[in-house]
Amino acid sequence: MVQISNSTVPSSLSSDTSNNSGDAQSVLQTDSKSDWQLVLVNLNNKKSEMNPKLVNIGNIQMDARIQKNVEDFFTAAKAVDPKVHLISGYRSVEYQSHLFSSYVQQTMTENPSWTEAQATSEVMTYSQPSESSEHETGLAMDMSTVDSLNQEDPNVASQIAAIAPRYGFILRFPTWGQKSTGIEYEDWHFRYVGEANAKYITDNHLTLEEFLDKLSK
The missing domain is CATH 1.10.10 (Arc Repressor Mutant, subunit A)
Structure with missing residues (x-):
């Protein structure tokens, strides 16, 4: 059961988009329309069943191409807090x-x-x-120390979000991103986009939608 909370979120995830500077295309040369890592699935970009090749990782399934990234990220997150566990992957x-x-x-x-x-x-x-829902891509997963949305210790959530780009993941729905994503803050939802993309997106306080918009210009 998803339980929504208005609990305090870490300040490092609450920054505004004033640092959204730089030209994404000049840093990352990629064709976002064909890059499987950057597939966009949301209310305005619907996709029928995508049928990714799946692999079991613990109690969830993920796209087989990112198995090592998921496993390494999960291991690193558990080093932050041993209570971290996988909640949901491919749907x-x-x-x-x-x-x-x-x-x-x-x-x-x-x-x-x-x-x-x-x-x-x-x-x-x-x-x-x-x-x-991007869970249908096999590239998104929910991971937390607890089974209720936004109930994780904010300090733990902040640390896990900070290390996510090392493994190609971004915190998909940051506190400041609802205008572009349409989704409120989620402390447990991480999306794989590739290491270089994840670093750029995180460093520049972008959502995936904003990043793809930069690439298209």
Whole structure:
């Protein structure tokens, strides 16, 4: 069950986008349209079932091409706090559809006066309908010391987010990124984009959407 909290988030993840300087294309030469590491899946960029080649890593499945990156990142995160564990990885379109529907129904149960449209709007601040969730890529995973969203010790969350780029991952939904991502802060959701891309995105306080926008110009 996803539990949303307004708990304090680490200041290092709360910075604004004033440092969004530099030309991404001059630093990273890549064709974002064909680079599998940078595939964009969100409400405005829907994808049907992507069928990535999967590998089991602990209790989750991920794209087999990033097995070592996931394993090394997970090991490094556990060195920060031994309670870190993998929560969710690849999800099929069908599974995401059922999951999203369950969140909507749960929200309506918790708010009896809400319409389905209101509940759906609320759920979409932290989850996406099928064909709109990047969990379907096999490149995204949820990892935390606890099983509730945004309940991890902010200091631990900050340290894990800081080391993520070493392994090609970014904290996908930072506190300051909702305008471009449409998703509120998530302390546990990490997305693989490749090491060079991850470093540039993190150093320049960008979301994946903002980074891809720079590459397209």
